[in-house]
Amino acid sequence: xxERQRLLERLPDYLNGHVAGxxxxxxxxxxxxxxxxxxxxxxxxxxxxxxGAQMAAMDSEAGLDALHRRIAxxxxxxxxxxxxxxPHGAWWRRILAIRLMPAFAPAAMAALAGIxxxxxxxxxxxxxxxxxxxxxxxxxxxxxANLQVRFAAGASLADVExxxxxxxxxxxxxxxxxxxxxxxxxxxxxxxxxxxxxAAVVEAGALAAGxxxx
Amino acid sequence: xxxxNLGPGELLAAMAGGDQRALDALYREWSRKxxxxxxxRLLRCGLDAxxxxxxxxxxxxxxxxxxxxxxxxxxxxxxxxxxxxxNKTVDQIRRHGKRQAVEETYDExxxxxxxxxxxxxxxxxxxxxxxxxxxxxxxxxxLQRLRNPLQRESLTLWALEDLxxxxxxxxxxxxxxxxxxRLFHGRLNLRxxxxxxxxxxxxxxx
Numbered sequence: 001x002x003e004r005q006r007l008l009e010r011l012p013d014y015l016n017g018h019v020a021g022x023x024x025x026x027x028x029x030x031x032x033x034x035x036x037x038x039x040x041x042x043x044x045x046x047x048x049x050x051x052g053a054q055m056a057a058m059d060s061e062a063g064l065d066a067l068h069r070r071i072a073x074x075x076x077x078x079x080x081x082x083x084x085x086x087p088h089g090a091w092w093r094r095i096l097a098i099r100l101m102p103a104f105a106p107a108a109m110a111a112l113a114g115i116x117x118x119x120x121x122x123x124x125x126x127x128x129x130x131x132x133x134x135x136x137x138x139x140x141x142x143x144x145a146n147l148q149v150r151f152a153a154g155a156s157l158a159d160v161e162x163x164x165x166x167x168x169x170x171x172x173x174x175x176x177x178x179x180x181x182x183x184x185x186x187x188x189x190x191x192x193x194x195x196x197x198x199a200a201v202v203e204a205g206a207l208a209a210g211x212x213x214x
Numbered sequence: 215x216x217x218x219n220l221g222p223g224e225l226l227a228a229m230a231g232g233d234q235r236a237l238d239a240l241y242r243e244w245s246r247k248x249x250x251x252x253x254x255r256l257l258r259c260g261l262d263a264x265x266x267x268x269x270x271x272x273x274x275x276x277x278x279x280x281x282x283x284x285x286x287x288x289x290x291x292x293x294x295x296x297x298x299x300x301n302k303t304v305d306q307i308r309r310h311g312k313r314q315a316v317e318e319t320y321d322e323x324x325x326x327x328x329x330x331x332x333x334x335x336x337x338x339x340x341x342x343x344x345x346x347x348x349x350x351x352x353x354x355x356x357l358q359r360l361r362n363p364l365q366r367e368s369l370t371l372w373a374l375e376d377l378x379x380x381x382x383x384x385x386x387x388x389x390x391x392x393x394x395x396r397l398f399h400g401r402l403n404l405r406x407x408x409x410x411x412x413x414x415x416x417x418x419x420x
Binding site: 008009010012013016017018039040043044046047048049050051052053054055058060061062063064066067068070071074 | 234237238241242243245246247249250253268271272275276279349350353354357369370372373374376377378379380394395397398401404405408
């Protein structure tokens with residue numbers, strides 16, 4: 001780049017006091033002696049004067065009221081939150097907006113604790129029938145049964161009825177695990193013999209005697 | 215101590231403490247510069263430059279009020295403030311349309327077209343003005359008519375706050391060499407415009 005052009009590009013900085021040293025000395029010399037440089041500086045001086053005049057013609061408070069209004073309408077984040085106005089509209093909004101809830105908190109907690117205590121006491125007193133039945137021994141669950149039998153897969157209903165008739169036995173529970181049925185027979189030994197002789201029965205056996213009924 | 219005697223840093227610190235009088239003082243000191251700069255940027259965009267420059271000014275100082283400590287002192291306050299003003303002005307221009315984007319693609323090195331007779335017709339009556347005021351008026355009008363908004367912006371920034379080319383480059387987000395070119399071609403175009411204006415006025419009234 002031409003040295004003269006380089007210095008000319010530094011003229012704005014020079015006029016604003018941002019050039020020092022040798023460049024500043026050379027620009028000053030050119031401004032003293034060169035009419036073209038003086039014209040360049042004059043244009044910039046005109047710009048400065050025009051912008052200054054434009055600024056001087058303005059009211060320094062113009063817009064200040066608008067700024068105050070904006071600040072009043074939207075306070076800064078660090079400011080204390082303004083109280084929320086009473087909501088209008090949906091009933092649930094009004095319930096959510098109730099500000100007295102903290103005052104009722106102790107009473108609400110006490111009532112909740114009371115409900116829990118009463119409920120616990122009632123649960124403690126109630127007979128736990130479900131647990132009793134789940135934990136009952138097999139023989140207790142079917143106190144009347146004294147035989148256990150597994151019928152053949154291909155046995156018809158008539159075959160099963162015939163076998164039970166001959167053994168003087170009746171089904172009291174089943175089917176259970178392994179397709180077993182529990183039977184009650186007046187004569188378990190005789191019934192067992194009859195059942196084992198029947199083609200409809202695959203497997204038959206006696207059940208151990210349960211505890212005496214309460 | 216009067217708020218008018220305090221520097222921007224002190225005023226901002228007072229604003230951080232909730233002192234709205236500090237904001238008022240800062241506004242009185244700096245709002246005109248922000249407004250003039252925004253106005254220069256908004257000219258020839260097809261927008262109401264006066265009104266939007268006013269909006270931008272209020273917006274800039276509202277931001278300052280909301281978060282005064284955004285200014286961390288790493289650059290001169292003037293550069294920082296005018297950068298904020300520029301960003302908001304450009305946002306406004308984008309919000310209102312794309313005309314500015316078209317102007318921004320304007321080639322820096324292309325000289326502007328000759329001023330039209332219509333431009334001269336709208337100039338003020340020089341008979342009613344003193345020579346000094348006449349010249350200032352011509353500069354203002356020619357500055358407003360610079361077709362390249364970045365040249366106009368560079369010249370306005372230079373004149374506003376004694377900023378260096380480097381400061382202007384930071385504000386405009388451009389390389390220093392580009393700003394030098396903008397300033398050079400800007401004043402060249404301005405000078406040509408003024409010469410034409412005076413020729414026309416001289417021919418009319420001389």
